[in-house]
Amino acid sequence: MNRFHRLLLSVSTGVLLSLPWLGFPGWVLFIAILPLLYLENFFFKFKEGFPPVSLWGHVFLASLIWNVLASWWMTKVSLVGVGSAMIFNAFLMSLVWWAAHSIRRKLSSPLGYISLVVFWISLEYLQFKWDIEWPCLQLGSVLGNNVKIIQWYEYTGTFGGSLWILLLNLFLFQLLRNIQFKKTLKKKLTSSTVLLILLVVPLGISFRMYSSYQEKENPINVAIVQPNVDPYNEKFDLEAETQKLDDFLRLADEVTNDSTDFIVGPETLFEHQTLWDEATFESNPFLIRLENFLQQYEKADMVFGVSSFEVYNKEEDITYTAQQNNGIIYDRYNTAMLFTKSGEIQIYHKSKLVAGVEKVPFQKYFSFLKNNYIDLGGASGSLGRQKDASNLVAEKAVIAPVICFESVFGEYVTDYVKKGADVIFVITNDGWWKNSRGYKQHLLFSQLRAVETRRSIARSANTGTSCFINQRGDVLQATNWWQQATISGSINKNEAMTFYMKHGDFIARTSVFISVLMVLLVFVRRFA
Structure with missing residues (x-):
């Protein structure tokens, strides 16, 4: 295999991995890793002539192509910041393959392939847990573009999908090698049988779950407003803020009636720099207007997002994210608010913040970087956040207020539900990604x-896609991109607990444990 063929295999995997993020079916991933497996096997076969690092560069190229093609739309916010993240993520992906390839060389092929699977899943898990999260390229997540084949995620979460994809590629690779090298009929039948079971059984189970799943009738009526504000040309003065309020009330009035339980608006619907002081909400003129609006209807409450702030008067209350301006020390928050017609207010501060956008990674340890971040959402300086998920508790429902990026974190969303949420409201501002794959990927x-949670979802986006999502994951009444829109409908509450909600990302944690054992085994063999 010459250099051109090796590069061709690298590029092929990069492109194939990218396709589902570009709108192609998720099952493309069932074969996407095959070119790299052939390439890895070449370097293993001729290991006397190539050091382990030879594979690293080829995998880095494939990973970088995947990152760029699948996530290019993020560069609309910051070319330098997002570009750096892509390069770093590709580097981490290539390290996984290099480490697994090295174990295969030193120990055995089975251990090498096991290492590839558990190292990869461990890396995906790390991308959800550390301070520079980049979880949007998780293999199992993109299968959301066909929910009929992933109903068993209520047991495994998205890491079950990642495991499924990796195993399918490995067993298909083994079958093709058995055919290529004319192995015995018994070996061909064994590998083909295992592959067939691995493919058909999850699909069969999922199709059956999809067709037989019945929601318990326990409805609430929801009106969703999509105001379609351009975040790149948005103004934050009082006149502009008042206009946004006028537009929101006009749109809400189109779909609200006496049977409406909730009116839902998007993330950071209001963002005036001084208006949304949490200590003065009771006298906030906007909230007074919203309360007067609600008096027209029998039972409607509101959920929407604001850019709020909290002023600190005591030194012991000051957090590491706090900012100072004209002698005033305060934290800004990306906030979800429940506002009832009786004037009651409940708030939730976004916890999962976007690295480099809403927070400076590791700011707790590098506080001098606190103002060096990309402004996204009307605030300046890194945002404050609350540590744990909490619900908005209304008379008609217990709501999980999932704000934008938080919808990426499966195990985190289960925290809301384990605390009693029977529906999920996702509020987001997808206008930042313009008319790209970004807002479509975010919907998945x-x-x-x-x-995973078997909870119905009402999703309000600043612009497309606002929608309802039932407990099977089907999208209902989806709105169009870059249009003011309103929709109304009913969604069913659910109090049942799924296996995944109870046990979380157990596949990922198991992979981390096995990964540690693999590393220890390498050290023992090396120094024994």
Whole structure:
């Protein structure tokens, strides 16, 4: 295999991995890793002539192509910041393959392939847990573009999908090698049988679950407003803020009636720099207007997002994310608010913040970087956040207020539900990604969360896609991109607990444990 063929295999995997993120069916991933497996096997076969690092560069190229093609739309916010993240993520992906390839060389082929699977899943898990999260390229998540094949995620979560994809590629690779090298009929039949079972059984189970799943009738009526504000040309003065309020009330009035339980608006619907002081909400003129609006209807409450702030008067209350301006020390928050017609207010501060956008990674340890971040959402400086998920508790429902990026985190969303949430409201501002794959990819995560938790979702986006999502993950009444829109409908509450909600990302944690054992085994063999 010459250099051109090796590069061709690298590029092929990069492109194939990217296709589902570009709108192609998720099952493309069932064969996407095959070119790299052939390439890895070449370097293993001729290991006397190539050091382990030879594979690293080829995998880095494939990973970088995948990152760029699948996530290019993020560069609309910051070319330098997102570009750096892509390069770093590709580097981490290539390290996984290099480490697994090295174990295969030193120990055995089975251990090498096991290492590839558990190292990869461990890396995906790390991308959800550390301070520079980049979880949007998780293999199992993109299968959300066909919810009929992933109903079993209510047991495994998205890491079950990642495991499924990796195993399918490995066993298909083994079958093709058995055919290529004319292995015995018994070996061909064994590998083909295992592959067939691995493919058909999950699909059969999922199709059956999809067709037989019945939601318990326990409805609430929801009106969703999509105001379609351009975040790149948005103004934050009082006149502009008042206009946004006028537009929101006009749109809400189109779909609200006496049977409406909730009116839902998007993330950061209001963002005036001084208006949304949490200590003065009771006298906030906007909230007074919203309360007067609600008096027209029998039972409607509101859920929407604001850019709020909290002023600190005591030194012991000051957090590491706090900012100072004209002698005033305060934290800004990306906030979800429940506002009832009786004037009651409940708030939730977004916890999962976007690295480099809403927070400076590791700011707790590098506080001098606190103002060096990309402004996204009307605030300046890194945002404050609350540590844990909490619900908005209304008379008609217990709501999980999932804000934008938080919908990516499956295990985190289960925290809301374990605390009693019987429906999920996702509020987001997808206008930042313009008319790209970004807002379409973001929608997939809400579908995944519906399947994993079996909770109905009302999704309000600043612009397309606002929708309802049922407990099977089906998208209903989806709005169009870049249009003011309103929709109304009913969604069913659910109090049942799924296996995934009870046990979380057990596949990922198991992979981390096995990964540690693999590393220890390498050290023992090396120094024994």
